[in-house]
Amino acid sequence: MTRLTQSRPIEGAKKTMHSFYAIYRKEMRQYFVSPIAYVVIGLFLFLAALFFNLILSGVIQNAMQMEMDSMRFGMPPEIDMPAQVMRAFFGLLSTLLLFIVPILTMGLYSEERKRGTMELLMTSPISETEIVLGKFLASLSLFAIMLIPTLSYLIFMFVRSEPVPPWRLLVAGYAGVVLLGGSLLALGSFISSLTENQLIAALFTFAAFLFVWVLDVGRNATGGIGAVLSYLSVIRHYEDFTRGIVDTSSLIYYATFIFLFVFLTVRSVDSMRWRRA
Amino acid sequence: MIEVQDLTKAYGSVTAVDHVSFTVNKGEILGFLGPNGAGKTTTMRILTGYMPATSGTARIAGFDVFNDSLEVRRRIGYLPETPPVYPDMTVEDYLDFVARIKNVPAEKRPGLVSDALKKTNIEDRRTHLIKRLSRGYKQRVGLAQALVHDPDVIILDEPTVGLDPKQIIEVRHLIKALAGDHTIILSTHILPEVSMTCDRVVIINKGKIAAVDTPENLTSQLKSGQRVRVEAQAPEKPLRDALSQIPGAKNVQVQSARPDGLLSATVEGAQGKDIRSQIADKIVTSGWLLYELSSVSLSLEDIFLELTTDDATHAEPSN
Numbered sequence: 001m002t003r004l005t006q007s008r009p010i011e012g013a014k015k016t017m018h019s020f021y022a023i024y025r026k027e028m029r030q031y032f033v034s035p036i037a038y039v040v041i042g043l044f045l046f047l048a049a050l051f052f053n054l055i056l057s058g059v060i061q062n063a064m065q066m067e068m069d070s071m072r073f074g075m076p077p078e079i080d081m082p083a084q085v086m087r088a089f090f091g092l093l094s095t096l097l098l099f100i101v102p103i104l105t106m107g108l109y110s111e112e113r114k115r116g117t118m119e120l121l122m123t124s125p126i127s128e129t130e131i132v133l134g135k136f137l138a139s140l141s142l143f144a145i146m147l148i149p150t151l152s153y154l155i156f157m158f159v160r161s162e163p164v165p166p167w168r169l170l171v172a173g174y175a176g177v178v179l180l181g182g183s184l185l186a187l188g189s190f191i192s193s194l195t196e197n198q199l200i201a202a203l204f205t206f207a208a209f210l211f212v213w214v215l216d217v218g219r220n221a222t223g224g225i226g227a228v229l230s231y232l233s234v235i236r237h238y239e240d241f242t243r244g245i246v247d248t249s250s251l252i253y254y255a256t257f258i259f260l261f262v263f264l265t266v267r268s269v270d271s272m273r274w275r276r277a
Numbered sequence: 278m279i280e281v282q283d284l285t286k287a288y289g290s291v292t293a294v295d296h297v298s299f300t301v302n303k304g305e306i307l308g309f310l311g312p313n314g315a316g317k318t319t320t321m322r323i324l325t326g327y328m329p330a331t332s333g334t335a336r337i338a339g340f341d342v343f344n345d346s347l348e349v350r351r352r353i354g355y356l357p358e359t360p361p362v363y364p365d366m367t368v369e370d371y372l373d374f375v376a377r378i379k380n381v382p383a384e385k386r387p388g389l390v391s392d393a394l395k396k397t398n399i400e401d402r403r404t405h406l407i408k409r410l411s412r413g414y415k416q417r418v419g420l421a422q423a424l425v426h427d428p429d430v431i432i433l434d435e436p437t438v439g440l441d442p443k444q445i446i447e448v449r450h451l452i453k454a455l456a457g458d459h460t461i462i463l464s465t466h467i468l469p470e471v472s473m474t475c476d477r478v479v480i481i482n483k484g485k486i487a488a489v490d491t492p493e494n495l496t497s498q499l500k501s502g503q504r505v506r507v508e509a510q511a512p513e514k515p516l517r518d519a520l521s522q523i524p525g526a527k528n529v530q531v532q533s534a535r536p537d538g539l540l541s542a543t544v545e546g547a548q549g550k551d552i553r554s555q556i557a558d559k560i561v562t563s564g565w566l567l568y569e570l571s572s573v574s575l576s577l578e579d580i581f582l583e584l585t586t587d588d589a590t591h592a593e594p595s596n
């Protein structure tokens with residue numbers, strides 16, 4: 001049998017693709033048959049649109065105020081409105097993520113365990129990695145689908161701005177949300193794999209996110225600790241992206257974060273076999 | 278096709294499966310019979326690679342269930358104790374999903390899904406959401422899931438639980454029809470199940486194998502022994518003592534609380550010995566009145582009880 005698999009590497013890769021896709025497809029369909037997905041997406045888009053308008057009008061008012069001040073005191077207005085709106089809006093998106101990601105990931109594994117369907121998956125010829133990747137990428141895809149409508153708000157603002165800001169800013173910002181979202185989804189999936197109760201999974205995921213956010217405050221500390229926390233902060237790298245800064249160290253940071261938690265989830269699913277001992 | 282050798286599984290201090298060994302030949306239906314908590318589910322979970330054994334080995338189609346788990350999983354269909362279904366999927370989508378994760382190629386999938394629906398008689402529910410199905414239908418969806426990819430080995434944990442009598446008969450027919458092409462292990466705590474469907478029976482109790490044989494042999498093994506039912510008017514204790522004194526008599530049980538004041542007793546005789554005349558003689562010479570004396574052959578049920586009941590309950594003089 002070993003010889004057979006060795007002589008047919010393509011077959012093996014094809015098989016992996018099939019199994020991975022089977023899980024991915026199932027997860028996507030699950031999302032769209034459950035009312036939760038629609039409620040979450042609807043609420044997300046509503047809040048995003050609402051806050052976008054508030055931010056936009058706030059920034060415009062602020063600008064008008066400054067313009068008036070400048071008339072009185074004779075200082076030229078030097079504000080980059082689109083950049084301000086972007087930073088505020090992406091800041092808002094990261095806050096919404098705090099609430100949305102736990103809902104997207106809570107049931108990923110805990111529900112499978114509770115329903116007994118994990119027994120089907122674990123006794124089928126698919127690997128733990130295929131299961132975990134299928135589920136992770138499905139949750140990431142759903143998240144990306146949620147984001148697409150928000151893109152239109154910013155594009156609308158960009159084309160109405162004078163001069164039109166560099167599109168690089170938009171690309172970097174969205175790369176940042178997707179990477180931040182991916183990291184939180186990976187962490188949430190891992191937590192879901194630890195329990196049979198999806199409510200507990202959601203609460204612990206939320207608590208873990210709060211911890212990450214709180215940790216971020218510590219980066220202002222002086223000395224070595226501040227520097228370490230600053231590098232470890234999920235938020236700092238995100239802020240770089242929303243300023244249009246894409247540096248390799250941030251990319252490596254998120255890639256490592258996602259890889260680490262996907263890997264831990266694979267280990268956790270694998271250990272379910274052993275925990276029964 | 279399936280070889281199990283000294284399989285042992287301990288959950289902490291509880292030994293759920295204790296040095297179990299048996300084999301299943303290709304095309305055979307093996308019944309795994311035992312009361313609740315006997316270790317049936319645990320054994321099946323080890324065979325399907327769901328969890329590892331503490332010690333011992335099990336091979337399916339020559340592959341070790343632990344070391345070559347993926348090869349084993351490729352060849353089995355498994356119905357766990359609770360059907361592993363997704364409530365929000367339709368029956369058809371669910372079976373399609375299962376076929377996909379069992380690596381069924383795309384071009385074969387629709388045909389196999391239809392076959393599974395047909396065999397388990399749930400074609401009329403193919404577009405229904407699983408959560409809207411009754412317990413019996415869910416169980417049949419679980420069964421369809423176990424055979425959708427046409428596996429060599431089918432492992433069924435209590436496949437008729439939750440079905441009504443008519444459905445039970447259908448499922449038994451289905452299982453019988455699957456044998457030959459497929460090797461089947463099914464577990465049950467219901468006796469008629471094994472006598473009706475299985476080629477061979479493994480009786481398991483408290484993790485240990487109590488007997489392995491064909492249902493016919495198990496029955497005839499003790500058939501030569503005899504069970505006699507007696508109804509008489511007599512004082513309880515003297516009757517029990519008198520019956521116990523008959524050479525070859527064992528398991529004397531006397532039930533007293535009968536409305537008509539009669540005592541009814543059962544006595545088992547040793548193999549090949551008819552003790553009826555001795556019983557009649559004893560009762561009459563003691564001056565009691567004999568109302569009835571009949572011989573009952575031991576059913577599989579009795580054998581099952583015999584093998585799985587504690588010695589403690591046997592030692593009790595009457596029940």
Ligand SMILES: Nc1ncnc2c1ncn2[C@@H]1O[C@H](COP(=O)(O)OP(=O)(O)O)[C@@H](O)[C@H]1O
Binds near residue numbers: 288312314317318320
């Ligand atoms: N996950 C587990 N942890 C601890 N003990 C268990 C577990 N599963 C089963 N057992 C114990 O192992 C024994 C056998 O259980 P099981 O295999 O489910 O029996 P059956 O299927 O024949 O009813 C029982 O005493 C049960 O309590």
Ligand SMILES: [Mg+2]
Binds near residue numbers: 319
């Ligand atoms: Mg059981």
